[in-house]
Amino acid sequence: xxxxxxxxxxxxxxxxxxxxxxxxxxxxxxxxxxxxxxxxxxxxxxxxxxxxxxxxxxxxxxxxxxxxxxxxxxxxxxxxxxxxxxxxxxxxxxxxxxxxxxxx
Amino acid sequence: xxxxxxxxxxxxxxxxxxxxxxxxxxxxxxxxxxxxxxxxxxxxxxxxxxxxxxxxxxxxxxxxxxxxxxxxxxxxxxxxxxxxxxxxxxxxxxxxxxxxxxxxxxxxxxxxxxxxxxxxxxxxxxxxxx
Numbered sequence: 001x002x003x004x005x006x007x008x009x010x011x012x013x014x015x016x017x018x019x020x021x022x023x024x025x026x027x028x029x030x031x032x033x034x035x036x037x038x039x040x041x042x043x044x045x046x047x048x049x050x051x052x053x054x055x056x057x058x059x060x061x062x063x064x065x066x067x068x069x070x071x072x073x074x075x076x077x078x079x080x081x082x083x084x085x086x087x088x089x090x091x092x093x094x095x096x097x098x099x100x101x102x103x104x
Numbered sequence: 105x106x107x108x109x110x111x112x113x114x115x116x117x118x119x120x121x122x123x124x125x126x127x128x129x130x131x132x133x134x135x136x137x138x139x140x141x142x143x144x145x146x147x148x149x150x151x152x153x154x155x156x157x158x159x160x161x162x163x164x165x166x167x168x169x170x171x172x173x174x175x176x177x178x179x180x181x182x183x184x185x186x187x188x189x190x191x192x193x194x195x196x197x198x199x200x201x202x203x204x205x206x207x208x209x210x211x212x213x214x215x216x217x218x219x220x221x222x223x224x225x226x227x228x229x230x231x232x233x234x
Contacts, residue, residue, distance in 0.1 A: 003123045026155045027119040056126075058151045059201035087144045094208045095201050 003027045006053070007035040009042075016043035021053030024061030033064045040071050047072060052083035062097060069100060078102055111172040115154075117161035122154045125170055129181075132172045136179055137230060145209035146179075146228055152202040153183050153224055160193045161185075171222075178211075178229040184222045192216030193223055 005028035006021040016039045024032050040047060047068070069079050080102045084092075092098040113128050115121045126147045133143040150170065157168050168185040185193075194203060194215055206213055212227040 002120045023123070025119075025151060026122050026158060056147075058148050058155065059205060060155055062201055087141065090145075091148070091205065095204055 003056075005031055007032060009035065009039045011043060014043060014045035015048065016040075016045075017048045017050055019050045019053065023056035024054065024064070025056060025058060026060050029060040029064060032061060033067070036064060036068050037071065040068050044075075044077075046078045046080060048080040048082055050082045051085065051088060054085065054088055057088055057091060059095075062091065062095060065101070066097065080104060106175060108176075109174040111174075113170045113172075114167055115170070116167040117158050117163050117165075119158055122151055122158070125150055125154050128170070128172075132174065133179065133228075136174055138179075138228070142228070146181075149206045149209040149226060150181060152206050153226075156193055156202055157183065157185060157187075157223075161187055177232075178227055180225060180227045182222045182225040 003023040003025050005023060006019075008019045010017045010019070018036060018039045020032070022028070036049070049065075065079070065081075072079055078101075081092075082104045084103060089098070089103065092101065092103065111128070111132055113125060115125060129147050129150045130143050133146050138146065154168075154170075161168075164187070166186045168183060168187075171182040171184070173180040173182070192215060194200075206226065209228075210226040211229050214225045216223060217225075
């Protein structure tokens with residue numbers, strides 16, 4: 001009944017890919033933040049967040065994306081968002097965040 | 105315009121139950137005939153309000169209430185809280201992502217009315233098919 005979230009990271013040389021499945025909401029956001037920030041800290045190149053399994057996100061999760069991007073930008077690194085569902089992409093567009101991230 | 109049915113959900117100030125609010129919202133919205141994309145929009149808007157209420161509550165004891173009123177062509181969702189808190193719960197979040205999303209997804213939103221019976225009310229109309 002409660003939100004479920006799975007976060008898995010693969011490091012490919014200097015670039016990391018973070019696979020997110022489930023829901024990022026107020027209940028799971030801290031878990032997501034810890035794992036995403038860990039991936040940022042333990043890689044040196046661009047970061048890709050694969051959202052093929054992501055079914056729900058709101059401003060709690062979007063704020064974490066932005067926080068991670070700020071960390072990345074201190075070293076001129078970018079965040080790529082891959083395989084995003086239409087309902088999730090809509091949120092990025094409405095909030096203008098689609099202009100900050102590289103969305104594939 | 106008459107509102108025919110009312111569904112009321114009472115929740116504690118706990119993050120783990122916001123998903124219950126989303127489930128209830130989708131059930132009510134589907135029952136009314138909203139399409140899948142609109143149901144998803146309404147779910148996010150409801151979650152945004154719940155998030156704000158919980159963050160402001162500081163996980164205190166007690167809880168809040170979500171009231172769904174169903175009419176022929178619209179759904180009105182109203183939030184009430186037993187928090188003894190002065191001021192609007194959104195007063196320091198004017199530029200926040202949450203309000204942007206709520207305003208984008210709902211047709212009408214009333215924030216923090218003078219009437220203390222509720223803290224936020226939002227409306228979504230069913231689009232007439234041409």
